[in-house]
Structure formats: structure tokens, C-alpha cells
Amino acid sequence: MxxxxxxxxxxxxxxxxxxxxxxxxxxxxxxxxxxxxxxxxxxxxxxxxxxxxxxxxxxxxxxxxxxxxxxxxxxxxxxxxxxxxxxxxxxxxxxMGYVFQEGALINWLTVEENLALPLVENTELGRGEIADRVAEKLAMVHIPDAGKKLPSEISGGMKKRVGLARALIVEPDIxxxxxxxxxxxxxxxxxxxxxxxxxxxxxxxxxxxxxxxxxxxxxxxxxxxxxxxxxxxxxxxxxxxxxxxxxxxxxxxxxxxxx
Ligand SMILES: Nc1ncnc2c1ncn2[C@@H]1O[C@H](COP(=O)(O)OP(=O)(O)OP(=O)(O)O)[C@@H](O)[C@H]1O
Ligand SMILES: [Mg+2]
Incomplete structure (x- = not known):
């Protein structure tokens, strides 16, 4: 006791x-x-x-x-x-995944590149695996075709969803x-x-x-x-x-x- x-x-x-x-x-x-x-x-x-x-x-x-x-x-x-x-x-x-209030995408990178960045920097995943993960997360936030666009070419709501996809990309614990x-x-x-x-x-x-x-x-x-x-x-x-x-x-x- x-x-x-x-x-x-x-x-x-x-x-x-x-x-x-x-x-x-x-x-x-x-x-x-x-x-x-x-x-x-x-x-x-x-x-x-x-x-x-x-x-x-x-x-x-x-x-x-x-x-x-x-x-x-x-x-x-x-x-x-x-x-x-x-x-x-x-x-x-x-x-950790962080969805910033302002979106905070990197303007000179495409949507795909923005999403891939945390994986390139923080994981050992290969190019194919990264591409698959990016496609999966874009589909998850309902913008499967936005990958090749720049942040300046998509709407505010789409930027928000890219921000969400980027936060989820590393499959964070927090x-x-x-x-x-x-x-x-x-x-x-x-x-x-x-x-x-x-x-x-x-x-x-x-x-x-x-x-x-x-x-x-x-x-x-x-x-x-x-x-x-x-x-x-x-x-x-x-x-x-x-x-x-x-x-x-x-x-x-x-x-x-x-x-
Ligand atoms: N780095 C900073 N330097 C100086 N003041 C700051 C800084 N960051 C926030 N503040 C001030 O702190 C206060 C709280 O800001 P914060 O961004 O946390 O508000 P919030 O609750 O998120 O509001 P909102 O719902 O409008 O987003 C604000 O008055 C803001 O101007
Ligand atoms: Mg705030």
C-alpha cells in the first residue's frame, strides 16, 4: 500500500x-x-x-x-x-506539426516542394516515398491537383489546406x-x-x-x-x-x- x-x-x-x-x-x-x-x-x-x-x-x-x-x-x-x-x-x-494562423508557406517553392521539405530535412525517406506521402496528404485535404502550383497561384483557403497537409506530413505526435x-x-x-x-x-x-x-x-x-x-x-x-x-x-x- x-x-x-x-x-x-x-x-x-x-x-x-x-x-x-x-x-x-x-x-x-x-x-x-x-x-x-x-x-x-x-x-x-x-x-x-x-x-x-x-x-x-x-x-x-x-x-x-x-x-x-x-x-x-x-x-x-x-x-x-x-x-x-x-x-x-x-x-x-x-x-510536432504546427498549422500557422498565417499559412506560412515558402513562396518560391511549389506546393509539393513545401510539403516535401520537412521530410527531406528530417527523415531518411527516399524520393519515391516522399512523393507518395505528399500525394497522400494533398488528397487528404482535398486538393490532389495543387502540387505543381506556387502559393501565389492558389486561393487563401487552399493555402490553409496546404498548411494543414504540411503539418500532417511528418505524422506528428503533437x-x-x-x-x-x-x-x-x-x-x-x-x-x-x-x-x-x-x-x-x-x-x-x-x-x-x-x-x-x-x-x-x-x-x-x-x-x-x-x-x-x-x-x-x-x-x-x-x-x-x-x-x-x-x-x-x-x-x-x-x-x-x-x-
Ligand atoms: N512578438 C511579439 N512582440 C510584441 N507583441 C506581441 C508579439 N507577439 C504577440 N504580441 C502581442 O500579444 C498580444 C496577443 O497576441 P496573440 O497573437 O497571441 O493574440 P491571439 O489571442 O492569437 O489573437 P487572434 O485571435 O486575433 O489571433 C497581442 O496584443 C499582440 O500584439
Ligand atoms: Mg492568434
Missing amino acids: TTAAPTTERSAAQDVILRFEDVHKAFGAQRVLRGLSFDVQRGKVLGIMGGSGTGKSVALRHVIGLLQPDSGRVEVEGRNVPDLSGHDLSELRKR LLYDEPNAGLDPEISRSINELMREIAESHESTALVVEHRVDCIRTVCDEVVFLHEGEAIVHQPTEEFLRPSHPRLIEFLGPDALN
Whole structure:
């Protein structure tokens, strides 16, 4: 009995893949994150909602080490990201997929080349295998024929889907989505949401999804946090979250919450 408790605690802790612990981050006088804390268990998809400018994208950038907290911890699989060596951070990044809010494709490379790049840089796959993987992911996001085009030759919604395909190309353990639905029409948006759900279920990947749209949150996320004034003021399973009781969340979600 005396050893049982610590063992249980330890295995519970091992299942936490992402953890923010009292994270503070300011830019000059602007205090963006002010004690942000939450964690995500292995295989779960956590939605992050909150008003524009509340620090959602800033929070995601901490997970891949593009930003460092002023204080607090940002842990991935129990390791504090700011403490990782350059080598360990780049190893960790290889196992992460990041869908940037802005798309962030390389303008002088074709869609195919953009998708192939992470595989060329980070894996030992041969040309044929890379070409197959690229074709598979383009088909997955419903743009099988876009491979030869440059980013400037495709629409905003298509760029978004290429960004998603690029994040999926390495078949990552951890996925970070920053407004994956922005700029997509409702039909494509639904199919992308279903795709995100499928990926979560089939790959056992863990994900953070920053999203304003309730339909995406409802389809994709297991749990949701609501950011307000730099903190997570609500963290609940999706169903409860969408029947809000916190006054600020009711105000934020508005009539959508009643659907
Ligand atoms: N590198 C930076 N330098 C200075 N200020 C920054 C930087 N990155 C973000 N900010 C500021 O931090 C605040 C939060 O930005 P962030 O991009 O995280 O907002 P957000 O919650 O993602 O909003 P949105 O829903 O509009 O995307 C903003 O006021 C932004 O201007
Ligand atoms: Mg943002």
C-alpha cells in the first residue's frame, strides 16, 4: 500500500503530454500571459478559445520554443521547453506539426516542394516515398491537383489546406493548430474538422486547437480552455463548456452557445 500512491501519481503525470504552469509573458509593458496554467493528457484534443489578442497564438509559440516565458513552465512530455538544448528542441520539433494562423508557406517553392521539405530535412525517406506521402496528404485535404502550383497561384483557403497537409506530413505526435478554419468555406471547414478528429483518433496524437468557431470546437475537441486576461478561467469537457455558466464565457459565446 505504501508504494501504491507514488506509482499511481507517477503514471498519471506521465500521461500529461503538454503542461503550462503559471506562465507569464509580457511584451514591454503589455502583460499578455498572466499565470496561464492547463494541461493536456496523451491523445486528447484541447481547444483554446478567447478574444482576439488574449495570447492564444503567443501560448502556442511557447510550445515549440519560438517564445520563452518570463516565468513559469511550459512542459512537453515532462520536459521544460525553455531548458532544452538546441539539439533536443529540434528533435522535439520534428515530432510536432504546427498549422500557422498565417499559412506560412515558402513562396518560391511549389506546393509539393513545401510539403516535401520537412521530410527531406528530417527523415531518411527516399524520393519515391516522399512523393507518395505528399500525394497522400494533398488528397487528404482535398486538393490532389495543387502540387505543381506556387502559393501565389492558389486561393487563401487552399493555402490553409496546404498548411494543414504540411503539418500532417511528418505524422506528428503533437499537433498545434492556430485557427485551422480561418478563410475556409463552411463545407470545406466541416471536412477539415472531420479530418482533424480522424487524425486525433487514428494517430493517438495530442493536439491544441486555437479556434473561434464553435462548430470546430464541438467536432474536434475533447476539452476546452477559455483565456481571459492572460489566464485560463474555464477548463471543461467540450459539452459542458458549450453550456457555459461563467458570465464572461456566456458573453463571449453569445447565441452560438445555445445551438
Ligand atoms: N512578438 C511579439 N512582440 C510584441 N507583441 C506581441 C508579439 N507577439 C504577440 N504580441 C502581442 O500579444 C498580444 C496577443 O497576441 P496573440 O497573437 O497571441 O493574440 P491571439 O489571442 O492569437 O489573437 P487572434 O485571435 O486575433 O489571433 C497581442 O496584443 C499582440 O500584439
Ligand atoms: Mg492568434
